[in-house]
Amino acid sequence: MSHTLCLSARNPGLFLDWWEAHRERRDAAVHHFIWQVDQAPDWETLVQAITERFDTEGERLIRQLQPHWWGLIPGWHRLALEDERLILQLAIAPASDALSGATGGIRRIHLGSDFARTAELPDPGHLASALSGLSRHGSQLHCDCSQALPEVWSAAWAHAMRSKGWIALDEPHSYLYDPHWISKESQSGLSPSTAVVIGSGLSGAASAWSLARRGWQVTVLDAGPAPAAGASGLPVGLVVPHTSADDTRISQVSRAGVRCMLHRADALLEHGQQWSGGGVLEHCVDGESKLARAWTAADRPKALQPASEWAHPASPAEVVEAKLPEGTTAIRHPCAAWIKPPALVHALLRQPGIHFQGNSRVVSLKRSDAGRWQALDDSGAVLAEADIVVMAAAFQSSALLQRLASATGQSSASDSSFGIPFKPLRGQIAWGWQDEVIDQAALPPRPVNGKGSMAAHIPYAIGAREGYMWITGSTFNRGDTDPGPREKDMGEILAKLQILHPKAAAALTPAFAEGRAHAWAGVRTTLPDRLPVVGPLAVASLEGIYLCSGMGARGLALAMLCGEQLAAQVHDEPWPVERKLGQMLSAGRWLARSQQESRKQA
Template sequence: MVVGAGLAGSAAAYSLAQRGWQVQVLDAAVAPAAGASALPAGLVAPHVSPDDAPLSRISRAGVSATLARLAALLPDGTDWAATGVLERRVEHARALPPCAPGRPNGMEGWSVEASPERLALAQLDQLQPATSALWHPCGAWMRPARLVQAQLAQPGIEWRGGCSVARLQPTPEGWALFDAQGQTLAQAPWVVLAAGFAVRGLLASTDWAGSPLPLHALRGQVSWGLLDDLPAAARAALPPWPVNGYGSFLHGMNGPSGAPMWIVGSTFERGNTSAAVTEADHAANQARLQRLLPRLGTLMQPAFHAAQGWAAVRCTLPDRLPAVGVLDAVRWPGLHVLTGLGARGLTLSVLAGEVLAAQLHGEPWPLEPRLAQMLLAQRFSRRSKP
């Protein structure tokens, strides 16, 4: 049983179904990908750090897993495309790991310093001081809701919408799930909680005095519009691929109406659980674009007066890594989580689903064992014990 039908829940269900499980997926919404995974479009790109920190290595494993899943399930060029991503270093220089003579830095094929030609194509070559940027050839854009739908459509998965789980209760056979009126929604020997920030409340409904997962709400809003509505000068200044580094800018994929769109964002507001679209956040996104791509930001400024918006609440953990798998096999046997993906759900959800399945099956980890251990949810239950 999986609770949550976004990127996290659908990835968990897919990985388990591929191993022969019969999986039910419950969600309060009437359609999948109704929460943070309903983002119109977003980026899959590696994280870079001068010391090639664990997050950077985990992100590369996540990009590899996600690109393979996208290629297997979705049409290239329609729901995703491996265009590469230009990362402009606006606020600080995010340097690549150093290369010792005769020793690679592990970044071959992943990230390189952007060439002057790429900066020129993004109209960044005339900025002062000189602009610094990275090129991620394996970067891609994707429409996350389409991946959610494709993963849930796999054999062995049953989707159940309109099922709002309010409480969990252990039973001799496993777990029972109840709605707010106390009606039993489902029973199963194994449950995976993958409902984002709502996981905190679901864990608190059990016999644990408070949730062992220090989940924090993280609201984000993107602004978007149709390419055809942009002035000709703005359309001529569009970069040929997505750009990130201070928010992100994407364009060319089909929007909700089927017409090509542009999208800018996202804002980050900790502790806010509202999904209401605000004019203040449209202004914040315009300011981000102005810093990321100054000439384009100026040319697109009028477009933000009629911009449409999308907002949702993600959730994060203090160490910026997701929580995956069993929390406490003794106290909560059969209860697992997949949450805390934050702003990296597009990059890490597929990998996290594979980590969950590997733990359940005792399989080799889908990435370096030390890195896999850093993703396991039980790191928090160990800390919460006296």
């Protein structure tokens, strides 16, 4: 590992040192630099520092950073550089919050000169404990602010550091982490080996890509003959950040996911054909905006000004441009995009190190005599064998977990093995050819969402026919596992569209009436808290079993982030989100809740 945590250092010098040292590395590892700042670094100042340091070579770094340099409000922002080999994590937060939010094994820790100027220094013992929790054998810490720290505090901190296993080095104010009571093996992530991913939708493809990029040989198994045979076969979907009046943690996770997805789409897909930015207008059909109140307050701090690059109240001109009635309450999402999920799945699975194996329905898992996991079909034949298994089979993950619980003697309810209450969520959309619409001028120039969604002017081809499509929906049928399209649902889709976008509904009514509106349906899986499960199953006897499932209707917004979250946990890397958000995605959270309920009942 070569991950770095830099606290209280406004000068970008340490980040530039790190980039220069790692930019030419071609190993399979992903390297992270967590840079804590109280406010987002000024872009012009950063460009000047890069130019002065690297001259023409710095242009390469500027070109990589500039597309990321938007929406940098307080919080954590994952900026991927050098083909996602180097990750700059901007933690725009107080140093204490960044320290508690950091994760993974950190090789180098820098306490910058501004640390001594913090309003209130942390308790020396708590600081030593927090730093030790992020460190591994051989980690080094350097403090640029020791001379400015109060003498009594410095002495207490030095004592606390020694008690946690830190050894003072010859270099002034530097320490080496070497606790003799902790084994080196207990603190290391897994080395790249073999993995089986069950499911080739967005979640499975994202997990496979993130593992393969780190050197794993990944076999992706799917019951269908080709990738994206399930809910990820949706012709076109929208990537839009979730908004809420009090900016809930779901909204924060959503923004992190959207940023990750947009970068991946830009890297792997053809713009204008397989995906396109340009924004989405959210029609607040109940008349109330769900935009974060702090973002629109008259006295909002300067740090929140970039929030408008995520979302802002739609102007009257933007409402009219979207072909919505004047006076409509709406939110403009400048960063939002449409994406063709099947194209993204196929692009992800082309990553070297990934092998797709279709017509391979996994019905159970068992350990081999050698301790590796085997994926078995309904006859008991081995489909694939690997050191770890990632379940990403949407609602089918529930049946796999139930059989795994039964085979290992774990208590299990019929719908919540290991406490995970997966629920099916069926959705159906309608689509059609745009050249068959008489009043094409009624269709919005950019996608609109709110009560369902509506998008048009999207290039599409099926068989020998090429042209532009419109698409609208979706229904939400909870508890429904039927993946087949249903004619009776088309009326519900049109009724939703009449609320969402009256002009488009009027223009498309003949297509629905005359059978020129085509149906597509898929079954997703969701959980009661509307968040996926990502990471190890957290059962001692089932080491090597991971989950990346339960995306619900947010697969496009969350799947790439969840793939990175899973790979980070496997490799003891810093997570792509701060700790409190990553814990919300933990696969073990439902098991912990189930065990807690059992204790209460006992």
